Amino acid sequence: MSTLDQGDHLSPWRMCVAPMLDWTDRHCRYFHRLLSQHARLYTEMVTTGALLHGDVDRHLRFNEEEHPLALQLGGSEPADLAKCAKLALQWRYDEVNLNCGCPSERVQRGAFGACLMSEASLVAEGIKAMMDATGGDERMPITVKHRIGIDQIENYEFVRDFVGTIADVGCKVFIVHARNAWLKGLSPKENREIPPLRYEFVHRLKQEFPDLTIVLNGGLADNAACLAQLQPGAVLDGVTLDGLMVGRAAYHTPWMMADWDSLFYGEQAEGDVLTREGVEAAMVAYAQREMDRTAGLPHGEVRWPAVIRHILGLYSGMPGARRWRQVWSDHTLKALPPAAVMARAHERAPQQAD
Numbered sequence: 001m002s003t004l005d006q007g008d009h010l011s012p013w014r015m016c017v018a019p020m021l022d023w024t025d026r027h028c029r030y031f032h033r034l035l036s037q038h039a040r041l042y043t044e045m046v047t048t049g050a051l052l053h054g055d056v057d058r059h060l061r062f063n064e065e066e067h068p069l070a071l072q073l074g075g076s077e078p079a080d081l082a083k084c085a086k087l088a089l090q091w092r093y094d095e096v097n098l099n100c101g102c103p104s105e106r107v108q109r110g111a112f113g114a115c116l117m118s119e120a121s122l123v124a125e126g127i128k129a130m131m132d133a134t135g136g137d138e139r140m141p142i143t144v145k146h147r148i149g150i151d152q153i154e155n156y157e158f159v160r161d162f163v164g165t166i167a168d169v170g171c172k173v174f175i176v177h178a179r180n181a182w183l184k185g186l187s188p189k190e191n192r193e194i195p196p197l198r199y200e201f202v203h204r205l206k207q208e209f210p211d212l213t214i215v216l217n218g219g220l221a222d223n224a225a226c227l228a229q230l231q232p233g234a235v236l237d238g239v240t241l242d243g244l245m246v247g248r249a250a251y252h253t254p255w256m257m258a259d260w261d262s263l264f265y266g267e268q269a270e271g272d273v274l275t276r277e278g279v280e281a282a283m284v285a286y287a288q289r290e291m292d293r294t295a296g297l298p299h300g301e302v303r304w305p306a307v308i309r310h311i312l313g314l315y316s317g318m319p320g321a322r323r324w325r326q327v328w329s330d331h332t333l334k335a336l337p338p339a340a341v342m343a344r345a346h347e348r349a350p351q352q353a354d
Contacts, residue, residue, distance in 0.1 A: 011242040016040040018247035019072040028310040035257035048075030070095035076112040078126045082133035100146035103181035114181035120165040128169040143173035149180040173213040203235040217245035284338045304338040
């Protein structure tokens with residue numbers, strides 16, 4: 001698999017890991033940062049209500065190693081979004097991303113997520129409020145993640161006008177999930193699989209808005225698919241997408257990320273070569289540190305299964321991987337220190353046949 005011609009400038013959004021509810025917590029992001037030093041990482045969606053009326057530290061705390069890191073917000077009230085963006089700036093996030101793509105009924109009841117695509121002017125008002133609240137600080141851009149349409153609206157002009165309206169208030173980065181969101185009749189899981197992918201809509205956005213950063217999301221199952229989308233001129237002669245966002249593939253087959261720095265950033269490995277077992281050992285050490293740090297706290301005590309659950313795809317596709325997962329998933333072992341569980345998981349290494 002060949003690398004790309006890197007050129008002189010790479011977008012900060014060249015390779016991103018999607019915000020995924022219940023998955024991309026700070027432990028998962030620490031793991032992903034071990035695999036790629038350059039990928040842009042995103043929090044799970046955090047609602048404005050949770051930040052304004054809940055435990056801010058629990059929702060916003062992260063490990064310094066996670067930078068560059070974006071906070072994804074769910075909300076629609078401009079004043080609330082502005083307050084939360086100001087919090088994100090204070091906590092030193094690298095970006096605030098507004099969720100205009102989630103189709104779940106719970107999110108719809110809160111009048112945000114994908115249903116906001118039918119209210120482009122309200123989204124624009126929220127984006128401007130966040131920019132004003134943060135003083136237009138370029139260290140923390142305000143961005144949007146959205147679909148290409150909702151329900152039976154399948155014409156390109158709908159998403160073009162949505163992007164154009166929001167770009168008019170100064171938003172410069174759009175992460176586009178190249179499927180429609182069906183607000184009725186499909187589960188969130190089905191919404192990630194059933195509506196057809198239309199990469200050509202995302203390509204057309206880049207053609208029509210060459211000065212905007214356009215990032216494609218959806219259906220990118222492996223590095224070969226990613227390379228194809230980032231080939232120079234893949235959109236049109238002289239026009240190339242600015243970046244990609246990978247979701248489920250990065251979570252379920254995370255070792256694909258171990259090649260990102262060389263494939264997409266032209267970085268040559270120096271020093272120790274990254275290995276699966278080395279990454280696993282680093283996560284075991286991290287889990288132990290988290291356990292020690294939070295021991296005895298009445299709320300928020302970390303147990304190693306909450307950390308290790310994110311790495312269960314590390315040996316995906318390798319002989320012995322199933323047995324390795326079974327050991328790490330054995331809840332009868334949760335009282336043992338994670339280093340002891342790792343030793344047991346490698347009594348027969350994943351590289352060996354079952």
